[in-house]
Amino acid sequence: MRKKISLLFCGLAVTLCFTGCGSSKETMAYDEATVQQSTEFLIEYCASMQDDTVEQWETMTDFALESQLTQAGLPFTKDGFLGALDAWQSAEKECGEYVSHGDYTYEASKDELQVSTEAEFADRDAHITFVFDENQYLDSMTVDAEYTTGEILKKAGLNTVLGMGTVFVVLIFISALISLFRFIPAIEAAFKKKKDAPKAAPAVQPEAAPSVEEAEDVTDDTELVAVIAAAIAASEGSSSTDGFTVRSIRRRPSNKW
Structure with missing residues (x-):
């Protein structure tokens, strides 16, 4: 029994020594x-x-x-x-x-x-x-x-005021910016209306009236006169052109000959 107690005390002493060294x-x-x-x-x-x-x-x-x-x-x-x-x-x-x-x-x-x-x-x-x-x-x-x-408290107070002032300035700026959002729809509608407005049609210039060709003077065209006279005589069943005289020939605008 005494040996066990001695060994126990020795173990505790060694443990305390190592603990102290550590x-x-x-x-x-x-x-x-x-x-x-x-x-x-x-x-x-x-x-x-x-x-x-x-x-x-x-x-x-x-x-x-x-x-x-x-x-x-x-x-x-x-x-x-x-x-x-x-x-x-x-x-x-x-x-x-x-x-x-x-x-x-x-x-x-x-x-x-x-x-x-x-x-x-x-x-x-x-x-x-x-x-x-x-x-x-x-x-x-x-x-x-x-x-x-006192100096520390003064400096801390100045830092606090500066920090809070900066925060309030930023909040005021953000509030003012948000309040301007109500103008955005009106501005957007104005731009859209301007974009969709029809462009003025270009002025149409009147087309120049077709020039009327001057009637040709065919009074001296004896060959054409003879042909027309023969055609008229044939249409009337006459074999001679003595009964009428072709004095002038004029082209009708609607005819294409």
Whole structure:
């Protein structure tokens, strides 16, 4: 019985040991002095740089920029360094000129290290956060301005008014557009009526009356006169044309001879 109880306690102890080992989190090893030196250099450089400094760095090639950082012995990546310069310029526009900063706090995980500090600017305070990768190279830097509760509520109210105003403007526009739909049938009927209207018939010009041929003067046509006279005499049963004289011959319009 005692052996069974001992084995049970041993099993529980082993289980608790494995559980404790599994729940422990591994953190990356870092040199606090080296990290602090890098952050101090970056803050001092950003605070003293001119307005066109960022443009000069951005116009450099990747090889030249990385060579400059390597020669200076700075543990900064290209993107991390340029991002830090942009973030600092934006912070100065929002918070004013840099004054000082406080102590650093370190939060390490398995593959990154976060270093943060409270900074004082001319217009408002800000929270600066540096993120280093597993090789202790600067990955990013952010500067978050700190607002009072009243400023936050004011900004939230302005955003709410702006959003609701935009919604109401869009709804009014949609309502006005829908109200114009009642004119569509009248416009469509007008276009249809115009399309179906008969076109004016072209004016018919009167045809020219056929020209009446001038009667031919056949008074001198003796041969034709003799033939006609003989035909008339034959129709009357006379063998001679002495009883009449053909003086003129005129063509009748209705006859075709």
